[in-house]
Amino acid sequence: MLSVRSRSVTNVQAAHGVGKTFVSGILVLWWVFAVEGMCVSTAPTGRQVRELLWKEVRTLYDNNQKKLGGRRGKLFVEKSPAAYAYGFSSYDYSSDTFQGIHAERLLIIQDEANGISQEIDDGASACVTGADNRLLRIGNPTAASTPFFKACRVSNIRIPVWSHPNVSWAYSKDINGIHRLKPKIATLICTGNKEEPVLPQKDWLSFLPRGSEALLQADLVKGAVSISWIEKQRYRGEQSAYWVSRVEGVFPEDNSASIIPRSWFIAARARYDDDPEYWDKKADRQEWRWGLDVGDGGDSHGLAGWRGSVLYIVREQVTLGDRSDTARAAGLAINILKKYPGRVSVDQIGVGAGTLAMLIEEGIEADGVNWGTAAKDPVQFANVKAEDFWKMREAFEQGEVAVAPLGEYEDEVIEDLANIWYEELSTGKIKIEKKDLTRKRLGRSPNLGDAVCYGFNDHKDPLHRISQMIFT
Numbered sequence: 001m002l003s004v005r006s007r008s009v010t011n012v013q014a015a016h017g018v019g020k021t022f023v024s025g026i027l028v029l030w031w032v033f034a035v036e037g038m039c040v041s042t043a044p045t046g047r048q049v050r051e052l053l054w055k056e057v058r059t060l061y062d063n064n065q066k067k068l069g070g071r072r073g074k075l076f077v078e079k080s081p082a083a084y085a086y087g088f089s090s091y092d093y094s095s096d097t098f099q100g101i102h103a104e105r106l107l108i109i110q111d112e113a114n115g116i117s118q119e120i121d122d123g124a125s126a127c128v129t130g131a132d133n134r135l136l137r138i139g140n141p142t143a144a145s146t147p148f149f150k151a152c153r154v155s156n157i158r159i160p161v162w163s164h165p166n167v168s169w170a171y172s173k174d175i176n177g178i179h180r181l182k183p184k185i186a187t188l189i190c191t192g193n194k195e196e197p198v199l200p201q202k203d204w205l206s207f208l209p210r211g212s213e214a215l216l217q218a219d220l221v222k223g224a225v226s227i228s229w230i231e232k233q234r235y236r237g238e239q240s241a242y243w244v245s246r247v248e249g250v251f252p253e254d255n256s257a258s259i260i261p262r263s264w265f266i267a268a269r270a271r272y273d274d275d276p277e278y279w280d281k282k283a284d285r286q287e288w289r290w291g292l293d294v295g296d297g298g299d300s301h302g303l304a305g306w307r308g309s310v311l312y313i314v315r316e317q318v319t320l321g322d323r324s325d326t327a328r329a330a331g332l333a334i335n336i337l338k339k340y341p342g343r344v345s346v347d348q349i350g351v352g353a354g355t356l357a358m359l360i361e362e363g364i365e366a367d368g369v370n371w372g373t374a375a376k377d378p379v380q381f382a383n384v385k386a387e388d389f390w391k392m393r394e395a396f397e398q399g400e401v402a403v404a405p406l407g408e409y410e411d412e413v414i415e416d417l418a419n420i421w422y423e424e425l426s427t428g429k430i431k432i433e434k435k436d437l438t439r440k441r442l443g444r445s446p447n448l449g450d451a452v453c454y455g456f457n458d459h460k461d462p463l464h465r466i467s468q469m470i471f472t
Contacts, residue, residue, distance in 0.1 A: 001027060003157060004107070004134050011113075011152045013141040014159040015249040017225030020138050024109055025056030027136065028085050032077055033068050037105025037132070039085035040098075042124070044115030045273050046089040049075065053111045054087050090120040098123035106133045113139035113148040115270055121147035141251040142241075143266040149251050160249040161225045166218060170227055178238060181227070190231070197231040237443055241418065242411050259389045259432065260417035264396040265403065269410075272310065272402035279402045283308040288342025291454025293447040294329045294352040295319045301329040302447035304413075304455040305340060309401045311455075313340070314409040314448055326351050330358035337364060345369050345454040367459040382431035386422065389432055392456045401456075409448060416442070416449025 003010040004027055014020040024041075031039045043049045054075050061072050070079040078084040082103070090110075098108075108124045110116050116137075128135045137148055162171055162179050171179045181190065189199045201218055218227060236242050241252035241262050254261035272279050286308030293302040298321055305313035317332045319325045333344055333355075346356045348368030359366040371385030381387040395401045406413060419442045421433045439445050 001030070004136055008128055008133060009135045009151070009155070010137070011148070011154070011156045012136070012138040012159065013148075013152050013156050013249050013251065014138060015161045015225070016140065016246040017223075017229065018159050018161060018164050018249075019221065019224060020159070021052050021056050021111065024053050024111055024136070024138055025060050027107070027109065028053070028057050029060055029064075029068065029077065031105075031107045032079050032083050032085050033070065035105050035107075036079065036083040037107060038082070038101075038103040039107040039109065040101060041085065041087040041109040041111060042090045042116070042120065043087070043111040044090055044270065048112050048115075049087045049089045053109070057085075057087075090116055098127050101127050102130075104130060104132055106130065108135050110135075110137045110148075111139065113137040113151075114142050114146050115139070115273075116147060118147050121151075140245055141249060142245045143263040144251050144254055145263045152251070158249045161230060161247050164225050165220045166224050167227050167230060170218070181231070189227070194235050196228075197235070198228040201228075236411070236415075240415055242415070255418070255421070257421040257423065258418045259393050259420045259422050260396050262414055262418045265414050265417060267399070268311075268396055268401055268403040269405075271399065272404050276404070279310050279404075283310045283312075288337075288340045289455050289458065290333065290337065290340075290342055290344035291451040291456070292329065292333050292344055292346045292352075292355065293450040293454060294326060294347055294350075294355045295445070295447055296351045299445040300447055301325075301332055302449075302451035303332055303336065304448065304451040305336070305342075306452075306455045307340075307342075309395070311401065311403045311406070311452060314406045314413055314452065316409060316412070316448060326354040327358060329355045330362070333359060334362055334364065343367060343458075343460065345457065345459040347371070347450070347454070369454060369459050378429075380428075380430060382425060382429045385432050386430045388453050388457045389420065389422065390430055392453050395456070413448050413452060416446035417452065420446055420449055 001023065012020065028039050028041065031037050041049070041053055043053065057077060058072065058074070061068060061077055070077060072078070075088070076084060076086040106127060108127060110121070110124060124135060127133065137151055139148060141149070141152065143149070162168055170181055170185050172182050174180050180186070189204060191197055191199060230247060233243055233247055244250050244252045252262060254263050289306045291304045295301045298319060300319060301317040303315040304311065313336070315332065315336065317328060319328070337344065343365040344359065345367050346352050346359065346369065348356050349370055349372070353368070356366055356368045369384070371383060371388070373384050375381035375384050375387040377387060381390065420438050423431055423433060425431055435445065
């Protein structure tokens with residue numbers, strides 16, 4: 001808040017659950033009712049405008065209406081003709097939207113700033129010309145190569161989770177610079193269980209005295225970041241993009257060897273959110289294509305569904321390591337194809353062969369895929385796997401595909417595709433690295449990423465199943 005008061009531009013890269021929306025809401029009301037200026041807020045989608053920042057503004061205003069006076073609507077507050085604020089979603093507008101927005105005291109807020117386009121950012125920046133004009137960009141630093149990323153490289157305020165009072169008391173840096181629970185606290189509250197790594201706070205009473213610092217501070221701000229949430233994310237990997245951006249408040253870097261860089265995937269997600277009706281209408285004319293990666297040796301099964309150029313569905317099923325795992329993989333596909341019928345591509349090597357046979361017996365249009373066979377373009381690609389992934393890579397790079405919300409699996413898909421690396425052989429051919437290397441880097445097999453690629457490509461051509469094996 002002090003930065004907004006004193007500086008023309010403030011860029012805040014904030015971790016998850018640290019109160020960035022709450023602070024932005026306070027700034028809206030402060031600017032209108034104390035500074036008595038004009039405030040304009042925007043976010044990438046209408047839902048984000050209504051349900052994030054302006055939900056906070058409405059709550060804060062309603063709790064203080066008698067003190068503030070004025071009036072409010074769903075997306076505006078007003079004290080006087082010169083002192084008011086309103087919000088709109090950026091995808092409905094262009095840089096021209098900001099033309100004519102000038103005031104002696106003007107504040108523009110870009111909420112969820114990492115999803116704001118260059119055009120909108122340019123329009124907002126052009127308005128901040130007066131001595132008492134301010135621009136606030138605030139959001140999670142989830143992707144590089146965005147206007148928000150570029151702005152934060154010039155100047156930024158970083159808010160990691162460790163700065164929040166709910167958790168700051170419990171952590172200290174180790175010799176490697178990683179924040180970890182203080183040993184005494186970890187001994188008392190950690191379970192060693194991946195699903196629930198920290199005991200429920202109500203159980204802390206059994207070994208911590210009432211009124212202790214831990215009980216007073218662990219839930220100081222209701223609904224904000226918690227120790228339990230942090231320790232769950234640690235299992236994703238302390239070098240993962242999710243941890244880096246949402247815990248540390250740092251932009252994750254794209255690796256030039258990634259088959260689908262994180263920023264490309266996030267851009268595809270943004271394309272769908274920008275105009276879901278366009279993408280849905282385009283997809284409605286197409287058949288469903290499914291990809292099924294059958295897990296082996298403790299790896300999960302992965303299933304992904306494309307319709308036209310839109311990735312709509314991703315599912316994962318944990319394996320049990322018994323003889324029924326292949327049948328469960330078939331069941332996963334059969335159940336969802338009953339609702340969304342289409343063709344399914346299945347890895348036919350190893351355990352996938354049994355699943356493929358079961359699907360065919362059930363009357364499912366299923367195609368076996370052997371990624372080790374020769375590519376249709378053997379000059380450019382080492383095998384079918386490289387060719388399939390490269391086709392998908394080009395579609396993401398050229399903006400030809402969109403990704404619908406994938407729920408709990410979205411971040412896993414992002415990490416899988418970003419950690420599948422390619423290389424150029426001395427012969428000039430493109431090759432995807434061995435899966436063991438990807439597994440070592442990820443800490444698991446990239447089954448969802450593989451399923452997404454199986455589903456993206458059309459494998460009806462029988463040559464995919466009978467070509468000579470290429471061992472490269």
